Amino acid sequence: MSFRDDFDTVIPRHLVIAMAVLLVAALSLSLFAWHMRKTVASAPVAAVDTRPLAPPVAGPTERVTLFVAHDEDGTLRAESAQIPMPSGRQQRAEELLRALVSHYLDKSSPHVLGAGSEVRSVFLVDPGVAVIDVNAAFADTHRSGVLVEGLTVASLIHTISANTPGILKVKILVDGKERDTLAGHADLSDFYDVTAVNQLTTQLQPGQ
Amino acid sequence: MERGERQDARAGRPRDSRQEAGATLSSKRLLWRFMVVILTLGALFLSGAPSEKHLSVYSLAANYSLPLVQREGREYVGLLELLEPLGKVSAKSDGSRWRLRYNNAEGIFQASKTRARVQDRDTDLGGKFLMENKRGLVPVGSLSSLLPRFLGGPVSLHEDSNRLFIGSAATHFTAALAGDNPPKLVFHFTSPVNPSIATEPGSLRMTFSREPLVGPASPTLTFGSKAIPSASYSEGNGSAVVTVNSTIPVMATFGNDGRTITVAPTAAGAAAQSAAPTGTPAAGSSPTPGQAASPVPVLTPAPQVPAARRYFAVVDASHGGDDHGETLSSSLLEKDVTVALARSLRQELESRGITTLVLRDSDANLSLDQRAIFANADHAAIYIALHAASSGRGVRVFTALLPFGGDDRGPFRSWTTAQHATLPLSQATASAVVGELQKRQVPVRDLVAPLRPLNNVAGPAIAVEIAPQGSDVSQLTAPDYQQLVTSAVATAIAANRDQLGAAP
Numbered sequence: 001m002s003f004r005d006d007f008d009t010v011i012p013r014h015l016v017i018a019m020a021v022l023l024v025a026a027l028s029l030s031l032f033a034w035h036m037r038k039t040v041a042s043a044p045v046a047a048v049d050t051r052p053l054a055p056p057v058a059g060p061t062e063r064v065t066l067f068v069a070h071d072e073d074g075t076l077r078a079e080s081a082q083i084p085m086p087s088g089r090q091q092r093a094e095e096l097l098r099a100l101v102s103h104y105l106d107k108s109s110p111h112v113l114g115a116g117s118e119v120r121s122v123f124l125v126d127p128g129v130a131v132i133d134v135n136a137a138f139a140d141t142h143r144s145g146v147l148v149e150g151l152t153v154a155s156l157i158h159t160i161s162a163n164t165p166g167i168l169k170v171k172i173l174v175d176g177k178e179r180d181t182l183a184g185h186a187d188l189s190d191f192y193d194v195t196a197v198n199q200l201t202t203q204l205q206p207g208q
Numbered sequence: 209m210e211r212g213e214r215q216d217a218r219a220g221r222p223r224d225s226r227q228e229a230g231a232t233l234s235s236k237r238l239l240w241r242f243m244v245v246i247l248t249l250g251a252l253f254l255s256g257a258p259s260e261k262h263l264s265v266y267s268l269a270a271n272y273s274l275p276l277v278q279r280e281g282r283e284y285v286g287l288l289e290l291l292e293p294l295g296k297v298s299a300k301s302d303g304s305r306w307r308l309r310y311n312n313a314e315g316i317f318q319a320s321k322t323r324a325r326v327q328d329r330d331t332d333l334g335g336k337f338l339m340e341n342k343r344g345l346v347p348v349g350s351l352s353s354l355l356p357r358f359l360g361g362p363v364s365l366h367e368d369s370n371r372l373f374i375g376s377a378a379t380h381f382t383a384a385l386a387g388d389n390p391p392k393l394v395f396h397f398t399s400p401v402n403p404s405i406a407t408e409p410g411s412l413r414m415t416f417s418r419e420p421l422v423g424p425a426s427p428t429l430t431f432g433s434k435a436i437p438s439a440s441y442s443e444g445n446g447s448a449v450v451t452v453n454s455t456i457p458v459m460a461t462f463g464n465d466g467r468t469i470t471v472a473p474t475a476a477g478a479a480a481q482s483a484a485p486t487g488t489p490a491a492g493s494s495p496t497p498g499q500a501a502s503p504v505p506v507l508t509p510a511p512q513v514p515a516a517r518r519y520f521a522v523v524d525a526s527h528g529g530d531d532h533g534e535t536l537s538s539s540l541l542e543k544d545v546t547v548a549l550a551r552s553l554r555q556e557l558e559s560r561g562i563t564t565l566v567l568r569d570s571d572a573n574l575s576l577d578q579r580a581i582f583a584n585a586d587h588a589a590i591y592i593a594l595h596a597a598s599s600g601r602g603v604r605v606f607t608a609l610l611p612f613g614g615d616d617r618g619p620f621r622s623w624t625t626a627q628h629a630t631l632p633l634s635q636a637t638a639s640a641v642v643g644e645l646q647k648r649q650v651p652v653r654d655l656v657a658p659l660r661p662l663n664n665v666a667g668p669a670i671a672v673e674i675a676p677q678g679s680d681v682s683q684l685t686a687p688d689y690q691q692l693v694t695s696a697v698a699t700a701i702a703a704n705r706d707q708l709g710a711a712p
Contacts, residue, residue, distance in 0.1 A: 074600050074653065144534035144542070145597040146673045147604055150657050169612040180576075184533055185595070187658045190611030190624055196656070200609055203655050 060084065066100050067158040067201065069111035069151035076154055076204040093122040093164050097132060100159050111151060114141020120176070122160070128168035129191075130160055136175040142183040149186035150200065158201045161194045168194055263348060264446035266420030267374035269294055270551070272569040273417075273446055276348065276370065282335050283370070284345040287317075291358065293551065293569060294374070299344060306337070306344045310358045317344055326357040369443030377420045381450075383429055383439055386470075391433045393452060393471040397421075400466030400563075402586075403450075412452045412460060412471060421448040435473060519565035520709070521557050521701060522588040525550035526595050526671075529573030536598045536681050543571065545596035545684050549674065552690045553592065556698035562705065580664035584626070589708040590637060590701055593662065593671040598681045602651025603693055605638045606671040607631065608662035626666045633668045637708065640700040641670065648696050651677065668708055672697060 062085040067076050083099045085092050097119040104113040116137035123131040142152065153172070161167045169191040173179070179188045261276040263285050270293040276283045287308060291297045297310045304319040315326035319339045324331050324346075331354055335347035346354060351372060352365040364373040381397045401421065403414040423441035430438045439452045452458065457474045525546040527533035533542025550566045557564040567582055568574050583591040597604075608627045627634065638654055645652040662669045674693055676683040683689050701708070 071599055074604075143599065145599055146595050146606060146657050146659055146671065147597065147655070148599050150655070150659075153658060181660075184527070184531065185657075185659055187611070187660045187663075189660070191613065192658065193610065193612035196609050196612075200656050203653075 064096055064099070064163055065159075066096075066103065067155050067162065068100070068103060069155045069204075071111050071148060071151070073206065074147050074151065074204065075206045076151065076158065076201055077206060089164065090122060090124045093124060093130065093160055094119065096163050097122060097156060097160060100155065101138075111148075111155070113138065113152075117141060124164070124167075128166050130164070130167045130170045131173060132156060132160065132170060133173045133176055139174045139179060139182055144183040144185060146185045149182045149184075151204065152182065153186045153192070154197055154200050154204060157192055157194065157197045161197070170194060170197075261370060262446050263290075263370045263372060264417065265290065265293075265372045265374065266377040267294060268377050270554075270566075270569060271377075271418050271420065274570065277345065279338055279345065280336060283348045284335075284338060285348055285351070287344045287346050287354075289343075289570075290351075290355075294359070299342075301339065301342045301344075304339065306339055306342075308344060308358075313358045313360070315354075315358065317346075324354070326354065329357065331357060366443060369448075370446045371420075371443060371448070373420055373422070378422045379420050380422060381424070383424075383431075385431045385433055385436070390473045391431075391435045393431065393433075393436050393439065395450070395469040395471070397467050397469070401469070402462075402466055403469075405460050407458070410453060410455070412454065412458050414450045414452075414460065414469070416448040416450070417446065419448070421450075423448070436471065519563045519586055520589045520705075521562050521564045522583045522586060522591045523550045523553050523557070523564055523566050524579050524583075524591065524593040525566065525568040526593050528568045528571055531573070533595070534597060536596065536684060540681060540685065542596045545674075546594045547571075548685065549594045549596065549690055549694060552687070553594065553694040553697060556691070556694045557701065560698055560702040562698070562702060576661040577664070580626070580661035583661075583669070584664075584666045588667055589705075591662075591665045591667060591669040592697065592701075593659070593669070595671060595673040596684050597673050597675045600675045602653075602675060602677055603645055604653050604655055604673040604675070605641050605645075606655050606657040606659055606662070606673065607634045607638050608665075608669065609656040609658045610663050611658070621666060623664055625663060627663045627669055630666065630668050633708065634662075634670055637668055637701065637704055638670045640704050641672070641697050644696040644700040644703075645693070648692055650692065650696065 061082045063080055063082050064085070066079050066081050068079045069076055081099060081103075083095060085095055101113065101117055101119050103109060104111055105115070105117060106112075114137060116135070118135045118138060120133040120135050122133070125131065142149065156172070157170045160170065171191050172182075172188050174188070182188055261278075261283065262273045263276055264273045265271065272293055274285055274289055276285055278284075288297060288299045291308075291310045295311045297308070299306060299308045301307075306317040306319070308315045308317065313327055315324055317324045317337045320336050322333050322336055324333055324337060331350075333346055333350040333354070335350065338345040348365075348370065349367055352363060352367075355363045355372075355374070359374065361375050363375075366372070379397055379399045379401060381395050383393060383395050386392045386394050397419075399419075401416060401419045403416045403419070406413045406415070423443070427442065428438060428440045435456050436452060436454045436458065439450060442449050442451070452471050454471075454473075458471050459474050461470050461472070462468070463470060525543075527541075527543035527546060529543075531543065533546070536542055536545065547568065547570075550568070554564045554566050565582075565586065565588070567579055579593075608631060610625050610628060610631070613622075613624075621629075642652050642654045657671065659671055662671055672693070674684065674690075677689070
């Protein structure tokens with residue numbers, strides 16, 4: 001009996017053909033995947049889109065107080081700003097924080113945030129709950145440190161609570177999701193108690 | 209051609225339907241075997257690496273463990289990492305040559321060579337010296353001859369169990385029965401211990417990973433008790449294990465500040481012991497069908513061991529492992545600075561008579577929850593988390609900024625606000641630390657921070673973030689600056705020892 005006879009006896013022809021087809025398909029897919037990977041690798045990486053997510057609000061301006069962090073002496077200072085403010089309570093809160101963040105995006109800012117940092121939205125939920133949703137770049141490019149992260153958190157929360165009466169607790173989300181910390185230190189897993197943050201804000205006043 | 213047969217055209221011989229069925233069956237079996245082999249290989253691949261081996265090092269300065277790597281059929285360890293917690297050490301690589309300096313001793317190693325020159329004398333390594341990413345790796349077996357040259361003192365290597373004892377670091381123990389009814393087995397240790405304890409039917413196992421426990425002359429101890437007949441000592445993968453064999457449910461309790469462990473029957477075990485016949489059945493009695501002649505214990509896990517305070521202070525080197533913390537400079541990570549600070553603070557505290565546990569003494573991953581659990585389980589009088597930063601000037605001392613809500617329920621404390629009850633004491637301690645730093649002319653601030661795990665610690669807890677006094681980040685690694693800060697922290701804690709010690 002020849003080897004060929006034995007082979008034919010053990011594996012029917014249709015199975016051999018099926019296995020050959022599968023092998024060819026696997027090889028073709030591998031080549032295709034390799035080609036795609038090469039194409040993606042050689043494609044130019046798109047620059048970070050630093051444009052704001054929402055167009056600037058037009059209309060009557062209003063004087064508001066922003067609580068701006070200063071890294072040099074680790075303080076939080078009240079600064080007056082004239083910004084366009086919509087009429088809705090939630091939209092006002094959003095514009096307020098967007099104005100604060102745009103202040104930090106300026107190169108001459110006393111507390112620089114990474115390029116592309118943005119407040120995506122603010123939700124005001126009854127009773128007394130504010131949810132601030134920042135984008136991924138805000139957290140990913142944030143500098144790490146207990147004080148530097150604490151300054152950002154205190155600045156956001158104190159600015160929104162001082163200008164929007166009735167807020168008792170604040171939650172910070174990153175890209176719509178809960179995150180453990182801002183950049184390795186400031187806890188984002190719980191709701192912030194506005195009263196407790198006010199204590200931090202007082203400690204961060206110049207001269208304290 | 210007969211019915212039921214057909215002619216195979218190529219082979220020119222008949223094949224009946226049974227042959228055909230057999231052929232199909234064989235091919236199916238072949239395919240099945242092929243699939244089983246593929247699945248097995250896949251499972252092996254996905255099962256991941258085997259459990260990591262490590263070397264436990266015990267010395268009077270520090271107890272720590274290091275990962276071992278398998279190379280050339282031997283276990284290797286990084287020599288620089290091994291000596292780092294023991295003294296001042298530096299290494300320099302020049303091509304295939306690696307020069308290591310420990311305090312005043314110098315060693316020269318050559319990649320792929322089995323001999324090294326330490327203190328101008330040749331030493332056999334028992335295997336090749338390896339260099340990987342400028343790390344010098346030596347066979348574990350060579351440590352017993354290599355380390356005495358560097359350290360100038362004796363070392364004892366338990367190679368089979370990967371345990372290394374430097375100098376006179378060793379904890380001995382004795383075990384003796386106390387009382388008959390119920391019997392108690394009392395272990396006395398020469399220094400405080402805190403083993404992990406597990407029970408299983410017929411035994412209670414105490415695993416000592418951090419203590420330099422050494423065994424008695426005989427690995428098996430017998431006590432002549434029916435309830436607790438024997439105990440045995442064994443070592444493996446960097447740990448020592450004492451197993452108590454028992455015929456009734458037993459539990460362990462700590463005493464004498466962790467120097468004594470008493471193994472005694474649980475309430476159910478004691479009842480079973482007193483109700484059970486002690487030897488042969490009483491005259492006239494006989495076991496009923498289906499009932500055993502001797503008591504068959506139903507063992508349940510021992511209740512939680514009431515923990516005594518073993519360490520007054522728990523020092524937490526924040527970050528570690530995959531969590532680098534802040535990248536302070538291109539060559540300096542926060543996680544490395546915090547370990548150095550933690551070691552310095554431990555030295556300062558212990559020199560003031562304060563027992564101290566450093567939670568992370570190597571580059572290990574430790575979750576925030578684990579850190580709080582360690583501090584809470586030890587009932588530490590003070591928990592100190594250490595951080596380092598490049599921004600700002602001087603030192604910041606933080607207490608917890610508690611999150612909203614998290615009300616306690618009856619006797620249970622909320623995990624997120626566990627710090628609530630002791631926050632005033634934490635703030636008093638922080639103020640004391642600030643005062644000491646001010647005395648030393650170090651710029652310092654006293655703040656609250658949303659920083660875990662401060663809010664999860666049930667006892668007094670503070671965090672200290674150290675930034676350079678000027679703009680030079682390298683000051684964070686300067687021993688004199690580190691000591692300036694850690695000595696101030698230790699002095700403040702020592703001054704508040706009575707107040708902190710009285711905390712629940």
